[in-house]
Amino acid sequence: MDNPTIATPSEIDAELAHLHAERAKAEATVRNSDEAPYEVDERNAVDLAADLEPRIEQARRSASEFEVSMQPFEEEFDRRGGWTRAWLVQNTGGHVHRTMLCRTCFPSTKFAWLIHLSGHDEAEIVDLAGEAACTECYPSAPVEVRNRPSRIKTPEQLARNEQKAERATQRPRRRSPRLVGFPCAPSTTE
Numbered sequence: 719m720d721n722p723t724i725a726t727p728s729e730i731d732a733e734l735a736h737l738h739a740e741r742a743k744a745e746a747t748v749r750n751s752d753e754a755p756y757e758v759d760e761r762n763a764v765d766l767a768a769d770l771e772p773r774i775e776q777a778r779r780s781a782s783e784f785e786v787s788m789q790p791f792e793e794e795f796d797r798r799g800g801w802t803r804a805w806l807v808q809n810t811g812g813h814v815h816r817t818m819l820c821r822t823c824f825p826s827t828k829f830a831w832l833i834h835l836s837g838h839d840e841a842e843i844v845d846l847a848g849e850a851a852c853t854e855c856y857p858s859a860p861v862e863v864r865n866r867p868s869r870i871k872t873p874e875q876l877a878r879n880e881q882k883a884e885r886a887t888q889r890p891r892r893r894s895p896r897l898v899g900f901p902c903a904p905s906t907t908e
C-alpha cells in the first residue's frame with residue numbers, strides 16, 4: 719500500500735494485521751532459537767549456536783523492520799482520530815470486544831482481529847455479534863440484540879466462504895467426456 723491516507727480502515731488494519739503476524743513470527747524465531755541450544759549436548763550446542771546466530775540476527779532485523787513498516791499505518795489511525803475495531807476471542811462461545819485491553823480478557827487470550835469490521839458503525843458490530851457482544855465493551859447493546867445468536871465471522875471464515883461460493887459459480891460446465899474405446903477388463907470370474 720503506497721498511500722495510507724486514501725485507504726479504508728479495513729485496508730489499513732489488514733496491512734497492520736499482516737505486519738503484526740510477521741513480526742510475531744520473527745520474534746518467535748528469536749525466542750525459540752535462544753532456547754534451542756540448551757536442549758542438546760554441549761558440543762552440538764556450540765555448532766548449533768554458530769549455525770543459528772545468523773538466523774537469529776536476521777529474525778531480529780526483520781522484527782524491527784516490521785515494526786518500522788507499521789508506523790505509517792498507526793500514524794494514519796491516529797491522524798483520523800481512530801476508528802472502531804473489533805476482536806473475537808478464539809474459543810467456543812468467545813466474545814466480541816472493542817479492544818484487546820478489555821478487562822474481561824487476559825494477556826494469554828487469543829483474538830481474531832475482525833478487520834473487515836474496522837471503521838464500521840458500532841451498532842452494526844453489536845448487531846452482528848448478538849449474544850457474543852461483550853457486555854463490558856458494549857454496555858449499551860439492546861437486550862433484544864443480545865438474545866440473538868452471533869453472526870460474526872472471522873476474516874478466515876469469510877475468505878473460506880468466498881472461495882466456496884466462487885468454486886460453486888465457476889464449476890466448469892464440461893460435457894461429459896466421450897467414452898473412447900477402452901478395452902473391457904478381462905473377466906476374472908471363473
Ligand SMILES: [Zn+2]
Nearest residue numbers: 815820852855
Ligand atoms: Zn470486552
